[in-house]
Amino acid sequence: MSRITIPQTFNTKTADAVVIGGGIVGTATAFWLSKTGMKVILVEKRDGLSSLTTAASAECFRTQFTEKSMADIALASVEMFENFRDVVELTDIDIHLCQKGYLFVTDDQAQVRDLEKAIQTYQTLGIPGSELIKGKDLHDRFAFLAPDALAATFNNRDGWLSTHETTYGFAKGAKNVDFFMRTMVTGIQKDNQGICAVETDKGMISTRLVVNCAGPYAGTIGKMAGLDMPLKTVRRQKAFIRTSHPQVPVDAPFTVDLTNHSYWRPEAGGVLCAWVDPDEPESQPADELPTDWDFAAESIYRASRLNPFFETIAADLKADDVDVSAGMYVYTPDDKPVIGPCEEIKGFHLNCGYWCGVMMSPAAGKRVADIVTGKMNNKENPLRYSRFKEGDFEKGDTFLK
Template sequence: MNPTRKIFVPDAASLPKTADVVVVGGGIVGVATAFWLSRAGLDTVLVEMREGLSTLTTPLSVESFRAQMTESAMADLVLPSIRMYENFAETVGIPGHDIALKHQGYLFVSDDAAMAEKLRQAVAVHHSHGVTGSEFVDADAIRRRFPYISERMVCGTFHQNDGWLSSHEATQGFAKGSHAKFLLQTRVTGIGTDAAGVAAVHTSRGSIATRHVVNAAGPFAQSIAQMVGVTLPVDAVRRQKVHVAPKPQIPRSAPLCIDIGAETYWRPEHGGALMAWVDPDEPVTANPLEDVPTDWDYAAVLLDKITALSPFWAEVAETLSASDLTTTAGYYMYTPDDQPLIGPVDAVNGFHLNCGYWAGVMLSPEAGRRVSCLVTGEMRPEDNPLRPSRFAEGLVTTGDSFLRGRH
């Protein structure tokens, strides 16, 4: 296939009429899924309603990854995903493809001395998952190693190998390294079924006959599922973030710094920073939007709150103008156990899920591979702990990793 025709806006002549599998959603989760399905030898088509891949929720994240997970099912996804990111050019088969990977770490801190035991227990769980670089840090270690953290913080955890990357470049790498076709400006209008299950995907540009659909539509996964009469146990919750223009006070070598109690966090970004606060009063969004509105005062509220984590932000705030701050918003997706929905839906043969993420960027490489293994039969559904049927089976274990944004 001509690589320039791998990602395109189809017309009547170029719209594929059939596919082994159709992936709905062109964020990093969907594109990684299409990559692995196509690499497994399946004729794969991805449909994306917008003008480009990775243009909705994916780039609105803080584009970070961490191995500090306490849930076994999440660790099983994130650890191989990080390895793929570390060897990304080899993974996608594109020599020299750079995703701007930075291992500057995740630092969780607390001003509550009573949290120390819980943090030590979390580190022990990390170690049991093979993340032996995760460490407990006391007040002295925080002062010595992270002088930009408030002296109020008395305990925490740190893992140097955590970090961040360019989610856009990672998404593009998965797309360019795959054998799939990526159809842009192509909106799903319905999913046809027959006695055997999924039969076709109907789009704004025509229909594609297929026996397998993967719903990777992020905040729109609920509406796609309802096309086959399925209601998903997912909630969409708006999450805002602020980009701060470069300022000399911002330490460029800092990790992603998180106040566990307040759920405020920041990390350096090209001399500036990305920062956010998880508002516990943010309601569930019944009808997610493509263009998510932001609160006019969010940046000011956040700057005030985040000084408790890193006092230098008070000095930075005095130098800021409105043009130095850019507020954007996307959605976190939550399931009852704060872990994604991956795998086939029992009620509709051929309908698969890869959605329900608050951590899509960091989990997407291995999650996409898992979907491929389930579709091809390499993995049995009962061996997948994140199968959608787990709730009906009573196999729910609520997540307890820090900074999930769930209250």
């Protein structure tokens, strides 16, 4: 039996594992640890699960990764999303899975070779269903695209879901987890055997295993344990455009313009659109993030380049039709997450460093549990933290990181 509570102050509680962070990554991690028979406590400083970075995401997932270490996690996660009721063993969960695909499109002839190379890599990695679409075929299938669009990669297994329902589905399906809301971690204690306790503003939790799933605050939690991780936090914004204009292609996939880093997808009541600014500076983690006054206009302008229907809907927009929000991506030196133990500190495990936490959360949480229980040797884990010290890493070429 699992419980989501706001605890009163307590003296000392005991857990087999403490998960720090109640986003989708932390909740999935707590779920999989509980499935091993562990008594788990998850601590989250906010009022509810899935209320910070997870809630600010575009709620998407994809299989199209060109690095094996990422593709393996992504494929396993998509399979869990597709079979979510069986995974959490609950029949009344609906995560609103929408598999309309990801479309990476370009009008730059020089990028067509990159698309061809990506398809070859997907095939080598065993990613089923990815296809290269060119010319007339592209416009026949996706008539909303501008005439200049030359080619795209597409996989109709990709898509989006409700991160709120998915996170709470993991929480409801967990076997023996206490989810402590409004509980701030203030310190991590160690002894000569490694991790021994987590200090919170409600009381002490005695444990020998801590999993850092604190999203943009993972670096802060790491320093409490004596670990200075190479993490960079970067603000990312998105805009919701409220519209019922008949030209909006409501069955369109998640569509990415590879030339200017913009993307959009249909959403109930309108569309989501954004662009990834490669020059966005690193910033400190924060719960409340400012948004740029012109972000929505810039996003619409960029998206309209290859999706000209945006020009039509923009002409009728009012200020009340536009909502801009912001969350944070977390980047490591190779733009891949860190999963598994920190060998310098016994009992301190990591599941953080994500720009793609939503789409990898199910399989990443399971990998943490598999390593903890010995089902997987961490030396065989390509996303292990020690790869940075070993020099066994390099940046990949996955689109729209």
